[in-house]
Amino acid sequence: MSGGEPDFHDAPGRPVTGDRAGDVGADAAEASYDGGSDFAAGAGSAAGFDSDAAALWRVLSSRRDHRHFHPTPVPRETIERLLDVFAVAPSVGLSQPWQVTVVQDRAVREAVHAGFRDVRAAEAERFSGERRHLYDSLRLEGILQAPVGLVVSHLPPEGPVLGTTSMPAASEYSVVAAITLLWLAATAEGLGMGWVSLLDPQHLSDAVPLPAGARPLAYLCIGHPSRELDEPLLQTVGWARRRPLQVRWS
Numbered sequence: 255m256s257g258g259e260p261d262f263h264d265a266p267g268r269p270v271t272g273d274r275a276g277d278v279g280a281d282a283a284e285a286s287y288d289g290g291s292d293f294a295a296g297a298g299s300a301a302g303f304d305s306d307a308a309a310l311w312r313v314l315s316s317r318r319d320h321r322h323f324h325p326t327p328v329p330r331e332t333i334e335r336l337l338d339v340f341a342v343a344p345s346v347g348l349s350q351p352w353q354v355t356v357v358q359d360r361a362v363r364e365a366v367h368a369g370f371r372d373v374r375a376a377e378a379e380r381f382s383g384e385r386r387h388l389y390d391s392l393r394l395e396g397i398l399q400a401p402v403g404l405v406v407s408h409l410p411p412e413g414p415v416l417g418t419t420s421m422p423a424a425s426e427y428s429v430v431a432a433i434t435l436l437w438l439a440a441t442a443e444g445l446g447m448g449w450v451s452l453l454d455p456q457h458l459s460d461a462v463p464l465p466a467g468a469r470p471l472a473y474l475c476i477g478h479p480s481r482e483l484d485e486p487l488l489q490t491v492g493w494a495r496r497r498p499l500q501v502r503w504s
Contacts, residue, residue: 313438313441313442314438316441317437317438317441318441318446318479318483318486318487319447319448319449319486320396320446320447320448320475320477320479320481320483321393321394321395321396321448321475322393322396322399322479322480322481323396323399323400323401323446323475323477323478323479323480324477324478324479324480325399325401325477326401326477326478327401328401328402328445328476328477328478332443332445333356333402333476335443336436336439336440336443336445336476337354337436339432339435339436339439340352340354340432340436342435343428343431343432343435344428344431344432345425345428345431345432346415346416346417346418346424346425346427346428347415347416347417347418348416349411349415349416349425349428350411350428351408351409351410351411351415351425351426351428351429352406352407352408352409352428352429352432353406353407353408353409353464353465353468354404354405354406354407355404355405355407355462355463355464356402356403356404357402357403357404357405357462357473358401358402358403362461362462363397363398363403364398365461365462366397366403366453366458366461366462366473367395367397367398368461369453369454369457369458369461370394370395370397370450370452370453372454372457373452373453373454374394374452377389377452378390388491388492388493391491392491392493394450394452395448395450395452395475396448396450396475396477397450397473397475399475399477400448400475400476400477401476401477402475402476402477403473403474403475403476404472404473404474404476405458405462405464405470405472405473405474406429406432406433406436406470406471406472406474407429407464407465407468407469407470407471408425408426408429408468408469408471409465409467409468409469410425410467426471429471429472430471430472433449433471433472433474436474437449440476444478445476445477445478445479446476446477446478446479447474447475447476448474448475449472449473449474450472450473450474450475451472453470453473455469455470455471458470458473
């Protein structure tokens with residue numbers, strides 16, 4: 255997602271910093287945080303932060319949802335290194351309920367892109383007036399441009415999973431948490447990643463060969479970004495703005 259052409263699907267939260275309103279023991283204290291500016295600016299030498307913490311905050315603040323990619327191939331060893339993230343990602347009950355399919359075949363990607371076009375056309379009808387005009391100008395994916403596509407699926411383990419009795423969705427949440435770490439790892443490697451959400455899961459299952467029982471949760475585009483983004487492009491084009499985090503201390 256970079257300059258010139260607007261983009262969609264990027265509204266990350268900002269790091270929470272600054273003083274809270276009241277002590278932890280205060281009754282119903284509320285605060286708004288609009289922090290992260292020091293880290294976003296690359297200030298890593300603040301007292302109390304070592305080089306590892308400063309580097310992490312730089313990666314967090316520079317992560318973007320990319321849609322514009324160079325055609326330069328990404329070496330297989332780099333992709334394999336990124337996928338090592340799943341070995342250290344958290345999961346409910348240590349269940350590791352994920353499966354990854356690397357999509358490089360052009361015909362498969364074209365089938366995925368056809369499904370995207372259908373969903374985009376349907377979503378466009380939800381907007382009108384200036385909002386619709388802006389929506390129509392947004393670039394919402396890099397399926398055919400990115401050299402690598404990943405389908406990350408939820409693959410439920412056999413038998414009961416510890417920690418899911420009252421919140422079974424925690425299994426899928428685990429997959430999403432792993433994807434977030436993958437996004438940060440790609441950023442640290444100097445790569446761009448984009449999460450394409452305008453896809454029907456059933457169509458994606460039909461377009462991409464997946465193991466039995468796997469339910470796709472994400473199609474991810476990975477490659478070298480062709481444009482740099484100092485902020486989420488949706489903010490640049492006026493689609494949305496980051497909001498301060500609302501915190502209630504009880």
